[in-house]
Amino acid sequence: GAGVSQTPSNKVTEKGKYVELRCDPISGHTALYWYRQSLGQGPEFLIYFQGTGAADDSGLPNDRFFAVRPEGSVSTLKIQRTERGDSAVYLCASSLNSGSLGEQFFGPGTRLTVL
Amino acid sequence: TQLLEQSPQFLSIQEGENLTVYCNSSSVFSSLQWYRQEPGEGPVLLVTVVTGGEVKKLKRLTFQFGDARKDSSLHITAAQPGDTGLYLCAGERGSQGNLIFGKGTKLSVKP
Numbered sequence: 001g002a003g004v005s006q007t008p009s010n011k012v013t014e015k016g017k018y019v020e021l022r023c024d025p026i027s028g029h030t031a032l033y034w035y036r037q038s039l040g041q042g043p044e045f046l047i048y049f050q051g052t053g054a055a056d057d058s059g060l061p062n063d064r065f066f067a068v069r070p071e072g073s074v075s076t077l078k079i080q081r082t083e084r085g086d087s088a089v090y091l092c093a094s095s096l097n098s099g100s101l102g103e104q105f106f107g108p109g110t111r112l113t114v115l
Numbered sequence: 116t117q118l119l120e121q122s123p124q125f126l127s128i129q130e131g132e133n134l135t136v137y138c139n140s141s142s143v144f145s146s147l148q149w150y151r152q153e154p155g156e157g158p159v160l161l162v163t164v165v166t167g168g169e170v171k172k173l174k175r176l177t178f179q180f181g182d183a184r185k186d187s188s189l190h191i192t193a194a195q196p197g198d199t200g201l202y203l204c205a206g207e208r209g210s211q212g213n214l215i216f217g218k219g220t221k222l223s224v225k226p
Contacts, residue, residue, distance in 0.1 A: 042203050042216030106157025
């Protein structure tokens with residue numbers, strides 16, 4: 001079956017530009033997570049959706065970052081006024097249910113490079 | 116702040132050798148998960164340990180959760196080149212499944 005897909009796989013942008021990263025979760029998965037993985041680091045939690053609502057956005061680094069999931073399926077991570085420090089792999093994961101021990105299935109990530 | 120420290124950071128061994136990777140924290144976690152990540156892909160869950168002192172085996176991989184639920188280890192017996200990858204441990208933050216990851220151990224197994 002289809003796993004989590006993310007588009008684009010690579011995105012190169014210039015400092016100050018706006019970018020959108022898309023995540024298509026596994027069909028039927030109600031929980032969706034965004035993580036950021038910098039070079040040589042483990043993934044870092046950004047935001048979690050249960051259905052359409054952002055249940056926990058405490059990991060977003062600042063107000064330039066925003067994410068939506070309007071119909072409870074596809075999610076878009078939006079970054080305004082990109083900075084070089086935003087360069088990283090952005091990972092999306094989905095889970096059938098939220099909460100403890102719900103297995104998260106990760107997509108391949110979007111590699112964002114800010115020049 | 117809950118942190119997970121993994122060691123070693125890098126490990127290069129020959130095929131057939133055994134190895135152990137460690138994941139330590141000063142905080143108690145309700146569960147710990149181990150993932151394997153290959154270049155250009157997302158992490159893939161290997162195992163979840165929940166009970167202090169728990170030992171789980173997955174073929175040549177043995178996972179252990181410390182009695183105090185603050186640390187975990189992954190032991191690989193007779194490593195093979197296919198075991199090459201980044202091994203990540205992760206603990207749950209809160210009750211909604213948000214994960215805190217360690218930095219990972221990059222394992223290279225040479226034929």
